[in-house]
Amino acid sequence: MGCQSIGAPPRSTEILWDTYGVPHIYGKDVRNAFYAFGWSQMQSHGNLLLRLYGQARGRGAEYWGEEYLESDKWTLTMGVPSRARSWYEAQNPSFRSYLDGFAEGINAYVKENPNLIDDSVEVVLPVKGEDILAHLQRVLHFTFMVNPEQVLGISKQKSKAGSNGWSIAPKRTASGNAMLLANPHLPWSDLFLWYEAQITAPGINTYGASLVGIPVLNIAFNDNLGWTHTVNTHDGWDAYELKLSGDGYIFDGKVRPFETKTTQLKVKQKNGTLRSEPLEIKSSVHGPIVTQKDGKPIALRVVGLNRPGTLEQWWDMGRARNFSQFQEVLRRLQLPMFTVMYADREGHIMHLFNGQVPVHSQGDFKYWQGIIPGDTSKTLWTKIHPYQDLPRVIDPPSGWLQNANDPPWTTTFPLAIKADDYPLYMAPRSMDFRAQRSARMLDEDKKISFDEMISYKHSTRMELADRILDDLIPAARKYGNEVAKRAATVLETWDRQANVDSKGAVLFANWAVELDFDKAFSKPWIERLPRITPDGLANSKGAVALLETAAAKVEKTYGKLDVAWGDVFRLKHGNVDLPGNGGDGDLGIFRVIDFAPDSEGKFKPVAGDSYVAAIEFSKPVKAMALTGYGNATQPGSPHATQQLPMMQEKKLRPVWRTRKEITANLEERKIFK
Structure with a gap:
């Protein structure tokens, strides 16, 4: 051959x-x-x-x-x-x-x-x-x-699993072609690693990424269309508290026996021999017993365990040629969760709050986050909502859609779907700083070019700083000690970004990490003002006291208040160690990198930007991508950390x-x- x-x-x-x-x-x-x-x-x-x-x-x-x-x-x-x-x-x-x-x-x-x-x-x-x-x-x-x-x-x-996703219609792009931004944020290890690939066979030519060990692409595009996923605010499992009676549990006034089975676990010992250990698994009508709370067993019920078609659905999403075919595949509802952000060559864009959502007879989202009484069939869900019940937005008047793990209601402005039209348990109502930053960038640019989309993707501007420094700086000058006043000057001259050379970001992040977001603001998040709240300091003196502590800590650790972000936050992975940029999405940073302590006041990435793809549905399709930690983990592979320098430079590579x-x-x- x-x-x-x-x-x-x-x-x-x-x-x-x-x-x-x-x-x-x-x-x-x-x-x-x-x-x-x-x-x-x-x-x-x-x-x-x-x-x-x-x-x-x-x-x-x-x-x-x-x-x-x-x-x-x-x-x-x-x-x-x-x-x-x-x-x-x-x-x-x-x-x-x-x-x-x-x-x-x-x-x-x-x-x-x-x-x-x-x-x-x-x-x-x-x-x-x-x-x-x-x-x-x-x-x-x-x-x-x-x-x-x-x-x-x-x-x-x-959890640390999150993502950004954008779909932009032709009316809002400089080229007049729809564009898609795929930007999952997952841990940089274990089963969360992305693997970038292209698969071409009769009936398919799809490019994208799968999680290691998954045989189909999970985020992908072809010549006609593409999609990305974000982790959605979806309640796919519930914990039920059981009331015991004798050897069983009470359900609808009767005592039911547990289903019990015992299996033998084998455990390899240091000397190579195997020790055997029994594992007893008890289940109720809700599901398996996973733990105890106050002496009462807790049973777990999870959606989707009777829907085996997940992989085939992803495969067929990659084979779809147009929007109607793609929606037909989505209607199967075999993916238990994940928002779908979609764009195509014909100019359609969509945000689908995809997932298997239990049909409940009562309770709002918060209720189902708690422990549910398990002694009655009234709380035991058996059905999930069909496709047409799920929140979705197709071709909104705004011409853009975003998701940054916020509920579906805030995907675009003016609002395209109303939370009031859906059950209270479907999704919560909130919009955090990263989602606000995401919407701001899309809304403020009426004609976005492909290069601009890539540049916005790498934005490290902190929405929280933009929101709160106008209150914190004067408060520090009014109530603060000598170090707080110097801190105020550093914060005033800082560029409000988390770039390699941003001075003030380390100080601000050290202050923000001590903040109780639920109580910090004088004006909490308000549903009718979703993009300008929360705002104001609820307790200015308390906020300044936190700043004094943060400033003293920064000065003690780094010898100065205006230490550069990249000196502290390192892109260190494998044998590469570079000054970092980006940071925690809770600060309202779109370019998410989650850092963990490394050594002597330094931090290294453990999660965040992983596989990134920017796609424009031109003829031919234009695409740039990056798998920041590289496309291999096998020892000796030249591809292990190969792309990290580009990540540090905020660049993508041609696909x-x-x-x-x-x-x-x-x-x-x-x-x-």
């Missing part, structure tokens, strides 16, 4: 690897494309992928020891491996064969490259189609939607989609006979 001309349709299946480590897969048929995608994921992320699949089986402790025990207990209590087997049987036969193809590609890679995969993870082989579905459930239902930390603490506090572009930037070619 070596002499085959580049322009001919593929008679064999091949992977063309570009110089950024992005695989461009050409499948002679769809099953072979899945095979090649499994192969390429192993070449880039093999050790991680096998570890994740081992955990999805609930056998991490058996393979690798005690540290995986809690993860196994969670996975088995949630019934992931057994449900994955029934989901596998429920796939339509052709799609099931695609999953088998992906698994075969994984196994074949290791067979051909045994020395490139860590010995400790080879115990997971061979991988089967059902492993992919177990991993999908562990990722989507039991990490993104509900994770053990939330449940065991019974708290629904905000290569045609054979001509890819072969001009070719690093390696793999042909499958």
Whole structure:
């Protein structure tokens, strides 16, 4: 096949690897494309992928020891491996064969490259189609939607998984073409890592990113349309408190027995032997018992466990040619959560509050965030809302849509949907500073060019600083001690951004982190003024006291108040260590990077901007992208942190989609006979 001309349709299946480590897969048929995608994921992320699949089986402790025990207990209590087997049987036969193809590609890679995969993870082989579905459930239902930390603490506090998404109609773009911005913010490790790829096979030519171990692209575009996802304010799980009676629990005035099954967990010991430990799983009509509160068992109910078509829906979204086809696929409602932000070549834009939303007979969003009484069928939901019930906006008069993990009501201005038209439990009502910043940038520019969209995407301006410095600075001068007055001067000259050389940002962020946002403002968030509230300091003297503490801490740690942001916040990952920009979305920064303490007052990224894509639906489609932490985690890969310097410079790189572009930037070619 070596002499085959580049322009001919593929008679064999091949992977063309570009110089950024992005695989461009050409499948002679769809099953072979899945095979090649499994192969390429192993070449880039093999050790991680096998570890994740081992955990999805609930056998991490058996393979690798005690540290995986809690993860196994969670996975088995949630019934992931057994449900994955029934989901596998429920796939339509052709799609099931695609999953088998992906698994075969994984196994074949290791067979051909045994020395490139860590010995400790080879115990997971061979991988089967059902492993992919177990991993999908562990990722989507039991990490993104509900994770053990939330449940065991019974708290629904905000996770670090977030995103920005923009859809801009032709009337608001400089070129007259619709544009889409994909900008998920996920942790930079583990099952949250994005993998950028292009998949071409009969009936499909789609570019985008999937989470490692997922065999289809989750955020993607083709020549006609594209979409991105944001984590939505969606209530996909509920915790029920049970009343015990004898060996059972009370439900509608009768005592019901628990369903109980015991499974044996194996735990690998330091000396290599296996210890066995029983795990008893008790379930009520609501779902499995996951924890106790005040001596009462808490049962967990999660949406979507009877909807096995998630992967096929994503695949078909990537195959859609136009808006009506795309909506037809969305109507299946197989994705348990995630907002869909959409744009296409014909100029349509859409924001869909997508997800499986339980139909409740009572209660608002806040009620369902709490612990629900489990002794009555009145609180036990059994149905979900159909597609037409979900909040969505298509082609709004404003010409733009945004989502920054805010509820759907604030997606555009003037408002295009009314929260009052939907059940009170559908989504909360709020708009945080990052979403306000997002809407401000879109609203204030009447004709946005492609380059401007990329520049806005990297904006580190703090909406919170714009809102509150006019109160904080005079208060510091009035009530503050000597250090607070010097702090006021630093804040006054600061550019209100979190760029490498921004001086004042470290001080402001240290002050804001101590602020109780629920009580800090004299004017709280008001639904009829969603973009200019909250505002004002509720307690000026208290705010100044916080500033004195923050200033003293900054001066003690860094020797000065006006330390540059990039000296403290580093883009440090792998063997790269660069001055950073961006910061916490709670400050109203659109360019989100979540930093964690590293060493001696320095911070390093743990989450935030990960895969970014800017797309304009011109002819041909224009696209730029970046996978900040690189497109590989295998030891020795040149692609591990390759793109971090561009991230630091707030740049995206061109996306290569045609054979001509890819072969001009070719690093390696793999042909499958």
